[in-house]
Amino acid sequence: MVTGLWAMPDFAAHWMTLRTISSLTLAAWRFLPPLASLSPTNMLDPAGTPARSIFNLTWFVGGLVLGIFVVVGGLLTFIVLRYRGRATDDNIEPTQIYGSNQIELSWTVIPILLVFMLFLTTARVILGTERIPKPAGALDVAVIGHQFWWEYRYPSLGVVTANELHVPVSDPAHPTPTYLNTSSADVTHNFSVPRLAGRIDVIPNRVNTIWIDPQAAGLYLGQCAQYCGTQHAKMLLRVYADSPADFSAWIQHQQAPAADPSTLSPQQLEGKSVFEHNACANCHTVKGTSAQGKFGPDLTHMGSRDTLGSGAFANNRQNLHQWIDNPDSLKPGALMPPMHLNEKDLNAVTEYLTTLR
């Protein structure tokens, strides 16, 4: 257990004391409720290597800081209790002390040593996260932040999707981390999924890269953490870690063209034409149709996504209908304008979109 935890970065090997402190704190930890139940975005419940090495560092930093707090805070409490003036005191002023070089030197040197220790452990984690070679099995994904949604592109696989990122689970024996090359289409955003890695700003005209390697399949949540305008709060992040088999199935599905028109009902076909002949097509892409807009999310396989509006609400007929009619009513400040369609067209478009699986 302990060796696994300290596997990266391996400062325990160099700092025997650290190992002792950490195992003591870990022992204490067993008595607390399971961390996963506290929050799905809990940094103390890591599920990937970068988050785990920060988590290890947390024990060290936390322990050190807590120790200082106890010592200095205790001293302060002692002074306050011991030297409080009493009514029975005489009027004579206490002995005046003007300073002492030895004492002052000691509380300069000891903190310097502590800071040095803290600095070295920190530097190790920084290097261990930012300066490691990229393994052969790594996957590259371009993450593009938009006000207020996420675009994901898999250049080597020819897949473009939005708001729900799928990555393969990474087996520590044969790591397949995902490298997220982030950039922004408009203002600065921030990609952060605390259980997988630390956050990174998503900045226009710049590519910031972080890597994640979720080690258990599942859904990992996060959200934009850099104020980016009206709907900053509902720019949510969903990362699905799939087993290798699930991941390649998902990729294959995403690579497939959109629903074949010949299988559509007359109402759905009408919806397709409404979509292509209204402003929808200016902003959205549906592969294999004339809709090739780039401003909004790619809708080619939107039916296979669990949520709409970047995680803001569930993907179902009713929400879809309301969204197209008036996006602001579900996500005030969203940049998609209301489409002003009549009820018949609205229903048709909704029906059509549900075929985009």
Add this chain to the structure above:
Amino acid sequence: MATTTAVDLTSQTKPKKLLLQVAHDWLTTVDHKKIGIMYIVYALVFLVIAGFMAMLIRIQLAVPNNHFLSPQVFNRLFTMHGTTMVFFVGMPILFGFGNYLIPLMIGARDMAFPRLNAFSFWISAFGGILLYYSYVGGSGLYGAGSAPDVSWWAYAPLTEKVFSPGHSTDYWTFSILLSGIGTTGTAINIVATILSMRCKGMTMTRLPLLPWIYLVTSFLVFVAVSPLTAAQIMITIDRYLGAHFFDTQAGGSAILWFHFFWIFGHPEVYILVMPAFGFMNEIIPVFSRKAIFGYPAMVAATVSIGFISLSVWAHHMFIDGLGAGGNIFFTAATMVISVPTGIKIFNWLATMWGGKIQFKTPMLFATGFLFQFLGAGLTGIVLSSAPMDWQLNNTYFVVAHFHYVLVGAILFALFAAFYYWYPKMTGRMLSERLGKWHFWLFVIGFHLTFDLMHVPGILGMPRRIYTYEAGRGWDSWNMLVSAGGFIQAIATVIFVVNMVWAFYRGRVAGPDPWDAWTLEWATTSPPPDYNFAVPPSISSRRPLWDLKHPEDVDSHYEY
């Protein structure tokens, strides 16, 4: 020396000056004491306004999925709250105390440039008024006007014309620009005053620590506010003349704004906190009945904090992809600051050690400062470690940390300063009873709010979100945090009541109610127009100690 304020106050009301005359006196004054008091009053008004905004924010966040405020109103509120607190509460109140105290403490009759002083005050005040005028522009009072909604650091390119059309961002830029001009003027004035107006015998090694700190802080102001002013001008040129400094759509740089802003923004935090240290340096010795421990080390620590604080700005940018080199450098620089800061804390403890500590209200607040500043420093150390910051940056952990500094340390130091120097300014004592209520309620409210706020941060709650969904484990924490906020608001009301009550009914103070040692206590309360009938001359750091203890004067011991 023995005339008391009561006499002054009543003699002022006796001939019944017209309100208009009184107003004229204040509006045209160049007296450093009146300007100081105006700064303080103006900052207190903004404190109440920005505090009210904080309460609205906390109501909105008390429960998940709340519809009390719309996203846009919420975004305006946190922008106005933060901007106001930093630029129109923190800076002016500190300059207010500085203005009032520095000439008195160095035995001078006024600041070096009295008219520059008045100009600086009025231009900063105009900046604050302009910021709030934005609420009546655009869509008007009820549509909440065109108040800025870009957050207090106004990151480009969000502030560029494309993403922020209309005038809200212009209000923000211009008001900061004006306040920056005022601040720079005051800083020049303080440096000139301290360097050239000290009374006879006051060498730099006998300068009280509070003016020392203001000297270092004022140098920081030059160095730090200039890039801010430059950045405001550049963004205005972008917005109005079509340049592309920060306009990323045309190839400009967002990172450039981050650097400009934080080269100002980080030292700014020290500009705010250092005067708080200054208050502690005056208050803790007097109420412990002891000389400050290690005066030379305190000065050295102040100067080195000043220097180091200029080299750590990018710790606000650990998440901007600095690369391993940058992250390691700025981690080291940031951690190093904790050494001189630690020296200060230990020297305060040593000052109290062996004393006879009198827990009058100023000392209560000073003790609160020490505890909370210790906490703030330690969470600061956590954040200084770049990987920790990768997880915690822009979460409520950071919000908790900096409120620990701004409220737990700076505001507590300010309260201590109010209770300590109010008698000097008005001639009346604040009520000790109300003071104790104020203190204990504030301590309870403070810890309820800001201790607990660390937790949702660790659980991943980002800042600046107007709402959040249930099921993230943030709900109950937020509810308690909001409750604590209201307790602090009640405590603040008690404080304001105390000030108003004491102004009319408070016990008459006399020149030296605390049996203190620095020069401001050697004149009447409030001091006459020219401060000292006879310019003082001194021979140690504690001139009034020497007067009171001729058998054991300080000059024998000081080094």
